[in-house]
Amino acid sequence: MLLNRSLIDQHNESALKTHQLKLAGLQNELPHTEGIISLLSAFQVAIPSWALGTGGTRFGRFSGGGEPRNLEEKMEDVALLHQLNRSSGAISLHIPWDIPENPKHIRALANQYDLRFDAVNSNTFQDQPGQNYSYKFGSLQHVDKTVRQQAIDHNIEVIKHGIELGSESLTVWLSDGSCFPGQLNFRKAFQRTLESLQEIYGALPDNWKMFVEYKAFEPNFYSMTVGDWGQSLLFANKLGPKAFTLVDLGHHLPNANIEQIVSLLLMEGKLAGFHFNDSKYGDDDLTVGSINPYQLFLIFNELVEGMNARGMNHAKDLGWMIDASHNVKDPLEDLLQSVEAIQLAYAQALIVDTPALQKAQENNDVVRCQEILQAAYRTDLRPLVAEARMRAGGALQPLQLFREQELRQQLIKARGEKAIATGL
């Protein structure tokens, strides 16, 4: 279901006067607003295929109705988001939850919706029906070579699906690890995982990247074999130039300095990109920017500074993906909020007075450093983000338009109250 173009125009027309007043204020205050608007327009965030239905916890799941029932409907939802905000022009698939049975048709549909396929994600953290060997004690690290081979073959299969869709990266997140001291020989688990990853790496096409995602704990609670950025970087360095470390914001121990991790990975040319979300306690998978928007800004500040230092293209050289779970919100509303939060943090980072900050740093002027960062963070850039969206053909206020047009009710009408997204 797509929105009639004229409804977006009408919405923009009705909100235009107020918007222009706010925008003019910013244009007076800030230099280079045009440059920022064009960077914002180019910046696209991939929507994960697993985040379009209602998520849940191990205690329960409370469905919201009108969920996409198959890959085509998931793409339809992403297309709707992209139509509203013009910044969700990519989808990240999870295999086997969303196997493209007819890749030609899926590719044509993506073209029609102006979507591209971002990283494909493998899954060796669950057993699938009909699977020969269990991943109960790990996959790529498993003591039994036949289990490892099954996991390797699955990852190669995922690469093949990705090739058919025009994807150019594979994200590997492993739940491998141990729950109790003594359960695992850490060194052997690392070596086996490395050997398995090397086989998968060997199946990557030349223009592909492998993203090695880390996570501090859960589902294993004593050790994770790719538990932090150091371990991920070890793997990435040993694998070769096509392997990178993927940062999922929720995969750290509490209070980790993620912005520093990002800065150093960028310096080493080993940052893959992001899984955006937010958390209060652990891997909560909450809406990015909902708990700690200042941290998100600080991360983007390091990203912008670090990417500029390496002459990188902000939009294309890293992977920008959301990885969240929507347990109590409408998934589409949550994703609109997520993309807006990311765009805002990016915009705030773009207005940081970097030369002044660097000078203050060299002079040990700690007070000035804080003032410079917080001046950017406390500037309300929502009108600038809205302007970029409108110029690209989107809505000034996507969330408002989503509600005004009762889009969820329409989806429920089309798909039913009890529709459940595949994989959930």
Ligand SMILES: [Mn+2]
């Ligand atoms: Mn993730």
